[in-house]
Amino acid sequence: MKGAALPGIRRRTVLTSAAGLTVTWALPGCALIPPIPRRPMPTEADAAGWVRLTPGGRFEIWCVRMEMGQHITAALREVAALELGVPPGLIDTRLPATTDVPPFKATVGSDSVRELLLPLASACATLRTALFGRAGQRLGQAPTQLQVTDDGRVQAHGRSLALGDLAEPGLTLSAPGVPADALRAPLALARRSRDAAAPLVGRADDIALVTGQPSYTADIRLPGLRHATVLHPPWRRELDPRLVSLDETALARVPGFVAVLHIPEVDGPVLLADHPGALPGLRQAARPQWELPGGATDPHEVVDIDRALSRDRFTQDSGRVAEGAWTVDLRLDISMAAHAALEPRCAIARFNTDGTLELWCGSQDPFYMRDVLARDHGLAADKVRVHAQRMGGAFGSRTVALIEREAAFIARAAGQPVKLQWTREDEFVAGFHRPPSSHQVRARLDSQGRISDWWHALSSSHVIFTSAGLPRWLQALTDFVGDPGTSRGLVPPYAIDRRRESLQLTRLSLATGPWRGLGAGPNALAIESAMDALARAAGQDPVAFRLRHLDAQAAGPHLPDPDRLARVLRSVSARAAAHPRPTPAPGERIGRAVACGVYKGLSYVAAVAEVRVSHDRIRVTRLWCDHDCGTVVDAQGVRAQIEGCLVWSLSMVLHEALPAPEGRAAITGLAGYALPRMPDMPILDIQLVDSSDSPGGAGEPALVAGAGAVFNALVDASGHRPQRLPVRPGDLPAG
Known part of the structure; x- marks a missing residue:
């Protein structure tokens, strides 16, 4: 991101965050869930307590989002560097203990940059004004003439002083709309007691990682x-x-x-x-x-969608559709999956x-x-x-x-x-997993080739109301309101006249809970599979068919900004079309297909996949992805997050499955758990949309397009639409 962009962002109103789930259990028998107060959105006053100038002339920032490989520290350091007007190399980021800062929200939902950008930028800008004002007085220069060198000196016209010299008494901060006593002086921040053991993250920690120093x-x-x-x-x-x-x-x-x-x-x-x-x-x-x-049952059998449909009684059910024959009636079962994080x-x-x-x-x-x-x-x-x-x-x-x-x-x-x-076995046995999901998507086309009726029935288990944290009786109470994690992305991002979304939640023998993107990945995959099948039934180009259903005038509240989704869909399709399809080898078939989606109404993604299929191998050779997550602070970090999501997309369609035929994990180590390896990696062609919209999140959104594109390309290559994931070569008919 260019340095001039952030000051403009600071003057705009950032999007209000999606309503977060507040858990306030104070009930007997619920030992894992204590009373948790609602944690407010961070303010500039909060952020003033995150940053300080040390007597050594370096800035330190409490990173109030946890570092787990997504490099949020790099993004926050970039924001601080731009607003403080100092080189990023002069800024250290540390993970706080719970006694160092007031309570902050969990690191979930791709919300970190969106929620922290403005408070941190404003606090750093206020601190810069105060520091440069003091430095200007000492050097006899206008603050606007001052620059900070890489070695931590403030200079102008041949005169300079060390940044550390500015960390002294008497400097107060103030900012519009913030009480004066809410912003502390840099010296007060510098004098504040800090635990020397607070983990250093960011550039210094990167060095520690590659040199094998203690980090975890x-x-x-x-x-x-x-x-x-x-x-x-x-x-x-x-x-x-x-x-x-x-x-x-x-x-x-x-x-x-x-x-x-x-x-x-x-x-x-x-x-x-x-x-x-x-x-x-x-x-x-x-x-x-x-x-x-007793009572240990295979979770994949428990969530079978035919069971739920035969009862015609769902935990959550909405909308109405017309009676009659369906143009498309497809089923898709997605297996349970483990987190398989590198560090137990x-x-x-x-x-x-x-x-x-x-x-x-x-x-x-x-x-x-x-x-x-x-x-x-x-x-x-x-x-x-x-x-x-x-x-x-x-x-x-x-x-x-x-x-x-x-x-x-x-x-x-x-x-x-x-x-x-914990051992790797503990992770599989005692941890919680992505619940299996069983989908039935039925849709009808009218005489004009548009979708007139849509019914997506989903049977799965709990995510937000995780069985790893809630006892059976309390989880049963939550079923009356559904589970916003399991149902995330269940509503298609298209203008459809009549829709029905039905959700059946069932507690399973294995614990289930949050997994990257929650239900957005599996639900979007089922939706995009149905959209491709409908386009084929209508005899329309898959891209044109989707664009017909991104009509802003016909869109309801479930379609946040059809123009943004249409833009990435057109762009990625054009970029992929510029690469002619390769000639298949003997006994090989090649398919290409598209998918798109919106994540939490904030980030817009479209992808095209190219897949080669032979009798003994399915390989994704190329993945194009256009990603609009609003303003990008750390482009390199965003790209890395998208790459990770695209790998998880491959995993969902072709690799990951956690069988549990006796109600327990049948795989207890990475040796037996199928994950994409380096030979499975396709060429990734990622394009970030240059946007001035507020940050929408980048950690999970690409899942809503990547998996659907891979699955649809597999169908295009094989002429067969599998009903169960992951797909193995033996699941496809001989070509």
Whole structure:
């Protein structure tokens, strides 16, 4: 983004964020969900507490969105650098503990830049005015003539002083509409007590990553630290799995063994060791045997859409459609999927002699973790300090207190600080997953070749009202209002006269919850598959057919800005058309297709995929993507996020599936879990729309177009429309 763009943004009104879900459970039996107050949108006054000038002449920013590989720190540093008028190399970003800053929202929903841009930019601009005013007085120069050098000196016309010299008493800040006492002086910020252990993220942390320096929770060492692992049962606790046997004699012979703990609040036996190297041997020696519980059923069978349609009773149902034969009537089943983050979870808990509890963890919501632990242990919130750590991937998996609760209960029982490290098996067995979804999309064309009736019936499980956090009885109550995570993107972004969206939610044997993009990816895939089938039935070009249904005059409130969607759809189609289709090899078929969508009414995406199909391989060779997420602050970071979403799109259609025939994860490691590898990567051609609209988000939107384009190209190549994902070569008819 060009440096001149942000001051203009600062003077505009930013889009109001989509209404966030506020959870205020204070009910007995709901141990995972404490009372959580609504967290307001951040203001300039809040942001003034995030930034300070240190006596060393460097700026520090509390990063109030968690760093999990999406490089939000780079975007915030870019905003601060432009508004402070200093080189980005003079700015450090740190992850705060819950005692360092007031509560802030979770890192979810591609909302970070959209919500933080204006407050941070305004606070930094106010700070710059104050600093340059003081520097101008000392140097006898107008503030507008001053520049900051790469080595941290403010200079003009041969005179200079160090930035650090400006961090001294007497400097007050003020800004229009902000109370004077809400903005603190740079010296007050510089004097403010900060934990030296606060993780440094951003450029310095990038260096630490590539040089192997400590960067994650697992790298932390504390005096007297014990190391723990939990033998999680293969089935969820609510199914009442019974531990039949545990070889405690063999455990006692493993070097480093300390104890076996049976803690009521922890789902399985806890193995305690005096060094981390003992844990794999302890897990192997334990040889736990579990009894298969009743009620463990295959989640894919439970959500079968035919079941829901046969009952004709849905958790959520809206709209009306006309009776009659359907032009298109298609079914699509999308498998359960794991998060498969690179870094397995780790948490460290310590109860201090002053009655406080400290937790080190990688979480998308440190204040939620604080509230959970405070409630668990009967502590005031200010007696719990959560130290936020960098995460090696999260994708929605670090939103609920799982390992964090376990670590605190184990530390309390052990009477010592404890580091609890989940294994890859724990991630599959004790974590929560993307729910399977089963779709039936029925649509009818009128005599003019337009869609007159549309019915999308979806059977799935819970996402926002996750079964990893809510007991069965409480989740049943939420079914009356549906689940905004599961239904995200269920309404098509097209002008259609009569629509019906039906949703059936069913609690499953495996825990389900947030997964990148929530329901937007699977729902948009089903919608775009139906749109392609309808275009074929109408004998129309797939792009022209979609454009006919982006009529702004006929659009309802579900279609935020049809012109923006039409723009990316036309653009990506033209760019792909400029590349002639390659000649297929003998025994090979090549297909191309398009898909598009809108994410949360804010970001607009269109994609074209090229797929090669042979008897033993399906390969996506090219993916074009046009992406309009409004104003872009960090173009490189946005591109990286889009690339990630496109890889997840490949995964959804061709790779990922978590089978659970006995109501438990049948795969418990990455070796058996299908993910795209480097040979599966297509050529990615990404174009960012140059836009002055407010930021709309980039972390998840490309999922609403990428998967649909890949699936439709597969249909174009094979002449066959699969009903179950992921698709393997053997699922397609011989060509």
